[in-house]
Amino acid sequence: MLSSVFRFTLILPLLGLAHAAKPSTLSPAEVLKQSQPSDWRALDAQNTVLMTVNGSTVIFELAPRFAPRHAANIRKLVSEGYFDGLAVIRVQDNFVSQWGDPVDEEKEPEKLKPLGGAEAKLPAEFSIPLAKLPIARLKDVDGYAPITGFLDGMPVAANPKTGRAWIPHCYGVIGAGRGNAVDSSNGSSLYTIIGQAPRALDLNITVVGRVLKGIEALSALPRGTGPLGFYEKPEQRVPISQARLLADVPEAERPALELLRTDTATWQRWVEARRHASGDWYVHSAEHVNVCNLYPPVRAKPTPAG
Amino acid sequence: MLSSVFRFTLILPLLGLAHAAKPSTLSPAEVLKQSQPSDWRALDAQNTVLMTVNGSTVIFELAPRFAPRHAANIRKLVSEGYFDGLAVIRVQDNFVSQWGDPVDEEKEPEKLKPLGGAEAKLPAEFSIPLAKLPIARLKDVDGYAPITGFLDGMPVAANPKTGRAWIPHCYGVIGAGRGNAVDSSNGSSLYTIIGQAPRALDLNITVVGRVLKGIEALSALPRGTGPLGFYEKPEQRVPISQARLLADVPEAERPALELLRTDTATWQRWVEARRHASGDWYVHSAEHVNVCNLYPPVRAKPTPAG
CATH class of the missing domain: 2.40.100.10 (Cyclophilin-like)
Structure with a gap:
């Protein structure tokens, strides 16, 4: 059955793993690949x-x-x-x-764990x-x-x-x-x-x-x-x-771990890549992104080249 | 500790359970309470x-x-x-x-469950x-x-x-x-x-x-x-x-179960109630709602009186 071929591959492109770059559009993964060490910061x-x-x-x-x-x-x-x-x-x-x-602080307030040196309010x-x-x-x-x-x-x-x-x-x-x-x-x-x-x-x-x-x-x-x-x-x-x-x-x-800095040109490029749908799977691009759909990428700290 | 009194009650009002109606604003729960049987439909x-x-x-x-x-x-x-x-x-x-x-349809396509009388594509x-x-x-x-x-x-x-x-x-x-x-x-x-x-x-x-x-x-x-x-x-x-x-x-x-019909005035009132924050807990109301924050209410079918 032809259709069954796609049961597993169907959502692969949704995560940017299978992005095929259009001439002027980088995928989010490609933007990160081109990032510089200074685009990232330690926790x-x-x-x-x-x-x-x-x-x-x-x-x-x-x-x-x-x-x-x-x-x-x-x-x-x-x-x-x-x-x-x-x-x-x-x-x-x-x-x-x-x-x-x-x-239960209403029934057994005396059993609550003390806040120690922290403020209660x-x-x-x-x-x-x-x-x-x-x-x-x-x-x-x-x-x-x-x-x-x-x-x-x-x-x-x-x-x-x-x-x-x-x-x-x-x-x-x-x-x-x-x-x-x-x-x-x-x-x-x-x-x-x-x-x-x-x-x-x-x-x-x-x-x-x-x-x-x-x-x-x-x-x-x-x-x-x-x-x-x-x-x-x-x-x-x-x-x-x-x-x-x-x-x-x-x-x-x-x-x-390192976090992509959000005050960099790389961040702006990554957001732009997220705004556009790229790759073979998409037939429509929203050309829009919501603040709650963006999570600054976290990566394993690259090991220094020896 | 005063603050600990609130550990359990803190989010009660978030769900509309503790809505105190302002003069002209019904809570979502109050809108549903005032609904008519015809506002609901069977699945x-x-x-x-x-x-x-x-x-x-x-x-x-x-x-x-x-x-x-x-x-x-x-x-x-x-x-x-x-x-x-x-x-x-x-x-x-x-x-x-x-x-x-x-x-795995790529490795063992012959083991896929047949689609029977359904279309493959x-x-x-x-x-x-x-x-x-x-x-x-x-x-x-x-x-x-x-x-x-x-x-x-x-x-x-x-x-x-x-x-x-x-x-x-x-x-x-x-x-x-x-x-x-x-x-x-x-x-x-x-x-x-x-x-x-x-x-x-x-x-x-x-x-x-x-x-x-x-x-x-x-x-x-x-x-x-x-x-x-x-x-x-x-x-x-x-x-x-x-x-x-x-x-x-x-x-x-x-x-x-019954579902609130979305083609009714009650639905409109419910949406309006969701758009406004009501009750004692809120100090700010967004006066806005997103289509993806609204889920038409489902309720147990009322048992006929009598």
Whole structure:
């Protein structure tokens, strides 16, 4: 059967693995191949967290420019071992995976894990002044914000009318849970987005960073069957054995990864390549890209030529 | 610690469970509460598939208006038991979950499960004439298409310049895998979207329908570790024990579900409620909604009074 030949090959070209360059269009992979070492940067050791979830490592980078107080508090919590022994307590399909202290704080507040030297309450850090932020802007229209782009490797949205900029809730973005009071978060309860970007959350909650690698340890978990996706039984919770600041991990044990810098011409070329469909498979090109469909590439650090 | 009080309650309001109505704004839940029986419809028995994945039921509705030949072929495949005993063979994070015949058609084409009375090759059904389609249009801008909205319970995108309409690749949308030839799909290999809408696929592949219920049986699976998320070992594949057309299931065993009709004033009110943030938790309202953030509500069929 002729058609069956394509059952496995059918989506190969979707990932850019089979891009056949048109005369003036490079594929995303080709853009990266032409990149220079200076287009890449190391992970920010002081703001990168390695978290072990059910034996797998999730690597996320904090966004101190956007949420300095929360980033500092999370660094504190992590360095004091706060997350060690806690758990993923909620996974709601097409929305969020959330982790923190599984203790029911209304029923047994005395059993909550102490926050140690970290702050219990922080001011809202929902947005920052747009001012002259060096955002690598996208030219593409976005329904939720007049400006979108990237800064420090984070997706960014901004509104010149209000003069504010913020990190939009794209897949893999991490936020700090809060109650009804806007200053009720402290970074001890975190969530990441595991579905279509719920941009209605933007400007309503403090975004603290973004997962760089290993999100499947949070996104591929069984969905909770309780209200809002909370796990109903303690044994369903997914254990977090530890979280460590990259700076506290011995150099030799650090993952040798690099992130494509979003303030480079290579980044702009990569975005342009993503905007256009290239290769033999596509018959139509959207000529458009959404800020939440772009994830700055991470690569293994090239070994020095000897 | 004051802040810890909020660890569990923090995202309650996000789902509309705690909406406190503002004078002129109903919450989505309140709109549904005020709906009439005629605002809802039964699942289309001739175009609804119940598929058992690893013991859980996924319910999806085909879109015969958009892909009549593929819908007919899939009905044929399902009614002849084609999918029974096949498997989910690929799960790629933030992209697709794909199912079909696990046999490697290049190495062992003779072992492929026969398609029976179904067609082996169908014409591309990437879009249909826009003409006078009764689309329930959204007023919100979308970067990928001049018009977006809903029709037959499916998300729709359209372009008056080209005169075409299509189903965009939103979370839960199902498509028919194809090779490089646009007429190489037949519906025997299907995928559903499990992440941020990859709208670059729009107009490049035939969309055949949408998951109505149970997508977690496809989205919460372990991600495949092979290229493109294919499972590398046969034992990693997730078994599909059977797929049945709802019409072939005895009435008494059919799931008693209803879908909110998208051609009603209630739908419009529900969309408006989703566009506005309501309740005590939100401090900002996007006043915008994206076609891929709206999923027509499904409910248990009310039992007749009396």
